[in-house]
Amino acid sequence: MKGKRQDRQAKRPIRGMLLTLLGGCLWGFSGTCGQYLMQRKGLVSDWLVPVRLTMAGILLLLLCYGRQGKDVFAVWKDPKDRLELLCFGIFGMSMCQYTYFTAIGASNAGTATVLQYIGPVLIVIYVSLKTLKLPTLREVLAIVLAVLGTFLLATHGKPWSMVLSKDALFWGLASAVALAVYTVEPGGLLKRHGALPVTGWGMLIGGIMLDLLFKPWQMAVRIDLQIAVGMGAIILIGTIVAFSCYMEGIRLTGPKKGSLYASVEPVSATLFSVVWMHVAFGGWDLVGFGCILSTILLLAVEKA
Secondary structure, eight states: OHHHHHHHHHHHHHHHHHHHHHHHHHHHHHHHHHHHHHHTSOOOHHHHHHHHHHHHHHHHHHHHHHHHGGGGGGGGTSHHHHHHHHHIIIIIIHHHHHHHHHHHHHSOHHHHHHHHTTHHHHHHHHHHHHHTOOOOHHHHHHHHHHHHHHHHHHHTTOTTOOOSOHHHHHHHHHHHHHHHHHHHTTHHHHHHHOHHHHHHHHHHHHHHHHHHHHOGGGSOOOOOHHHHHHHHIIIIIIIIIHHHHHHHHHHHHOHHHHHHHGGGHHHHHHHHHHHTTOOOOOHHHHHHHHHHHHHHHHHHHHHO
16 A cells, blocks of 8 residues: 555656646647637637637636535635736736737737747746845846847847737737736735636636627627637637646646646647648747747746
């Protein structure tokens, strides 16, 4: 018995790593599904994101209810928690998803995901300003690499010319800001109520807000088999399965290692864009990707 227990304990980090990597890869796949739907099937983020958030929020809350019962509603009991949850859903979740998928529509899943990963660097700057403390040497290097990577993606090293469209750059950087807000804002809620119910409610709130804003039911969208399958993949695989794998992986490996493993998302989104959508990336693009992705390693080592 003791030997079997020790064997299971030894396998926990490996299983956690694989689950977290799978979650990150599925998020990258979800982004490429969004690229396919917008660039090949003519959908727009004004329709895709509200529908995705509303449906995913409902399904995620049903999953939580199956696991936790009525405790899934506990977040609504305290007035302060209610306000934080509404702010998270409206300003965190909805903006993060809307800016991200709009950036994908203007460029591709790989570029949009890499630009979004500037978010952790923005958090470093925010914390430094809030605490009035200078960033560490590693953090300064991460900031420099993020700026350099964005410059190379946008201009290919030629400051007088823009290679990346202005829309793609704007929405990509906006998604990085939204990711920073999405990460920082619900910290207290996550500790008190757990990630699954907070994320589920955030998605539902954000989806309803965007539904009222864009009224997707009034848009002339002809849903065929490809759109149905693509939306199903984004909602089920890219949300329910990916998030469940990620959370279980975090439980087994711990948040520091888990968040580092999950950074495979921009790599997987880039590979899916190349293999599936036949997006061609040049040398300067790859260097820019490398600069931005290296910031994840630098900040992860700093935390450790």
